Amino acid sequence: MPRTHIIGAGVAGLSAAVALARAGHAVNLHEASGQAGGRCRSYFDARLDCAIDNGNHLLLTGNSSTMEYLEDIDAAGALAGPASACFPFLDLRTGRRWRLRPNAGRLPWWILDARRRVPGTRARDYLSGVRFAWAGADRTVTDCVGESGALFENFWEPLAVAALNSPVRAGAARLLWPVLRETFGRGEAACRPRIARTGLSATFVDPALDLLRRSGAAVRFGARLRRIAFEGVVARRLDFGADTVALDDGDGVVLALPPQAAASLVPDLTVPEESHAIVNAHFRLPESGVLPEDLPFLGLIGGTAQWLFVRGDVASITISAADDTIDEEAEVIAVKTWQDVAVALGRDPDPLPPYRVVKEKRATFAQTPAQVRLRPGTRSRFANLYLAGDWIDTGLPATIESAVRSGHMAARAVESAVS
Ligand SMILES: Cc1cc2nc3c(=O)[nH]c(=O)nc-3n(C[C@H](O)[C@H](O)[C@H](O)COP(=O)(O)OP(=O)(O)OC[C@H]3O[C@@H](n4cnc5c(N)ncnc54)[C@H](O)[C@@H]3O)c2cc1C
Numbered sequence: 001m002p003r004t005h006i007i008g009a010g011v012a013g014l015s016a017a018v019a020l021a022r023a024g025h026a027v028n029l030h031e032a033s034g035q036a037g038g039r040c041r042s043y044f045d046a047r048l049d050c051a052i053d054n055g056n057h058l059l060l061t062g063n064s065s066t067m068e069y070l071e072d073i074d075a076a077g078a079l080a081g082p083a084s085a086c087f088p089f090l091d092l093r094t095g096r097r098w099r100l101r102p103n104a105g106r107l108p109w110w111i112l113d114a115r116r117r118v119p120g121t122r123a124r125d126y127l128s129g130v131r132f133a134w135a136g137a138d139r140t141v142t143d144c145v146g147e148s149g150a151l152f153e154n155f156w157e158p159l160a161v162a163a164l165n166s167p168v169r170a171g172a173a174r175l176l177w178p179v180l181r182e183t184f185g186r187g188e189a190a191c192r193p194r195i196a197r198t199g200l201s202a203t204f205v206d207p208a209l210d211l212l213r214r215s216g217a218a219v220r221f222g223a224r225l226r227r228i229a230f231e232g233v234v235a236r237r238l239d240f241g242a243d244t245v246a247l248d249d250g251d252g253v254v255l256a257l258p259p260q261a262a263a264s265l266v267p268d269l270t271v272p273e274e275s276h277a278i279v280n281a282h283f284r285l286p287e288s289g290v291l292p293e294d295l296p297f298l299g300l301i302g303g304t305a306q307w308l309f310v311r312g313d314v315a316s317i318t319i320s321a322a323d324d325t326i327d328e329e330a331e332v333i334a335v336k337t338w339q340d341v342a343v344a345l346g347r348d349p350d351p352l353p354p355y356r357v358v359k360e361k362r363a364t365f366a367q368t369p370a371q372v373r374l375r376p377g378t379r380s381r382f383a384n385l386y387l388a389g390d391w392i393d394t395g396l397p398a399t400i401e402s403a404v405r406s407g408h409m410a411a412r413a414v415e416s417a418v419s
Contacts, residue, residue: 001026002250004414005238007225010038011400012388013256014208015069015407016414021215022072023415029217030240032224035201036209038258039363040400042199045356048284048314053200054358055280056309056318058162058297062183062190063401065408070203073211078203080296081194088295089118089154090344093302097292100155104188120150128156132180135173138369144173158299158306163397164367165276165320172372175397195296195309204400228253228265228385235385247384250418254410255380256388259365266380272371272391278363279322281305281337284354285313289345303340304333315341322359330357364398365391378409384417386410 002025006017009031021027035041045052059066059079070076087100101116103109110116111126128151131144141160145152147168157168163179164171183191196203212219229237235253238245247253255262259271289310291298298308304325305317317337319325325333334355342349365371375393378386390398392406 002248002252002418003028004252004254005030005245005247006254006256007238008032008038008256008258008261008389009036009205009219009221010256010389010403011040011204012390012392012403012407012410013038013254014205014212015065015404016254016256016388016410017212017217017407018069018072018208019408019411020414021212021217023411025414025418027212027215027217028245029212029219030223030225030238031219031221034221036219036221037201037205039360040200040204040403042201045282048282048354048356050284050314051199052282052314052316052356052358053196053280055278055360055363056297056307056316057196057200057400058307058309059194059400060183060190061192061194062186063399064182065405066401068408069208069404073207075203075207078197078207079194080197081192082295083192085188085191085193086293086295087193087299088292088297089158089299089301091154091301092340092343102184102188102191106185106187108184108187118151118154121155125149125151129180132173132177135177137172137174137373139173140369141168141171141173141176154301158301161306161320162318163399165278165364165398166367167321170366170368172367172369174369175367175372175395178395179397193297195311198311225255225257225265230267230382233381233383235382252384252386252414252417254386254388254407254414256407256410258362258389259391260362262387262389266382266385269380269387270374270376272365272374274366274368274371275362276320276364276366277322277326278360279319279325279333280316280358280360281334282314282316282356282358283334283338283341285315285347286353288313289315291345298344300340300344303337305337305340308341308344310345315345317341320363326359326361330355330359333357367397378406378413386413
């Protein structure tokens with residue numbers, strides 16, 4: 001029976017492996033590190049004495065590929081979030097709080113209702129969003145919606161920086177349209193915010209590994225692919241250093257690796273070369289923290305971080321496009337961001353609670369027009385070698401949804417090759 005070797009057990013590799021295993025294919029999953037999940041993982045932190053995620057991950061119910069993946073691994077119930085779409089914000093400079101509440105159905109009448117939209121905006125301001133629909137490949141976010149005004153500061157900028165992990169003046173406008181179309185464009189039910197109820201690994205990773213093992217897939221860790229031997233346009237051997245794997249006729253390989261790792265293994269592969277950082281700081285509170293209306297997150301305007309998440313007694317902030325912050329001392333980052341957390345949670349800023357700062361230097365590729373152009377498709381120039389990862393040309397920003405979609409695209413390509 002032909003076998004598919006999937007290299008990299010991040011969300012892209014896991015979703016490709018799950019799709020193929022469920023379709024009855026023989027699957028081997030090889031991961032370099034000692035743990036699956038890649039950029040979306042949990043671990044036990046000794047200083048905080050609890051499990052934390054490498055970074056807060058926010059999804060929307062309209063992330064259809066991710067929802068399908070979670071259904072497939074029987075983990076749809078592992079997400080938490082409000083029963084209806086609601087995005088709470090706090091302006092740290094003025095203390096003003098508000099909630100964005102899209103309505104049910106495709107017709108966005110919430111923009112006509114001052115209690116549901118961003119304060120200080122008019123309904124017609126929102127029409128600027130349509131410019132993303134026909135944004136040219138060279139356009140940036142600010143080319144489409146300018147760079148001032150209440151709607152920009154309190155909606156477009158936080159949305160774009162979170163989705164593109166890039167500064168708004170550089171972020172590719174074209175990537176935002178599918179996000180808007182697949183979530184806000186489909187009404188309230190498609191833009192309910194969701195986070196992992198107990199942790200990223202328990203939601204996206206462990207149930208997938210369980211399913212793979214039950215399906216007879218071979219999963220191994222500490223297996224870094226070092227070289228691929230090619231014969232003409234066919235991959236023939238995988239070299240993991242300690243062992244090699246010969247590829248028989250009909251065997252396939254899915255490289256679900258970060259772009260630089262894929263480029264080092266595949267001759268003449270073009271990949272995005274620049275990346276942006278994300279910094280998270282996790283604070284262990286003396287007791288459970290509670291955000292207004294029991295929502296698990298809060299958008300922060302005018303502070304260092306853009307988002308605050310609270311899960312039990314851990315409050316965590318996210319700084320996206322954090323290239324200016326990444327080189328600061330962890331303590332400096334913690335002290336600075338804790339001030340904002342204390343305000344948001346209505347707590348005394350003294351003392352600083354135990355904290356952990358997690359810096360992901362290459363959190364995503366830089367989603368600028370120039371870098372987006374470098375995204376390759378699923379098929380490589382080698383007949384039995386496929387590519388997956390959030391940086392593949394899915395048309396989406398580099399998110400979990402893009403990673404899962406790329407995994408599904410690779411699985412379909414493998415299936416069509418063997419059928
Ligand atoms: C801090 C942070 C916050 C984020 N927030 C969000 C969010 O709110 N919402 C959202 O949707 N997305 C978010 N993302 C993005 C999301 O995490 C990624 O898009 C997704 O996890 C990428 O998955 P992947 O499988 O494509 O890549 P990766 O997770 O990078 O997986 C690649 C895997 O390949 C392995 N590997 C590398 N080289 C080799 C080799 N030679 N041989 C074998 N294995 C190898 C790696 O160890 C890794 O496990 C965030 C990312 C970060 C870092």
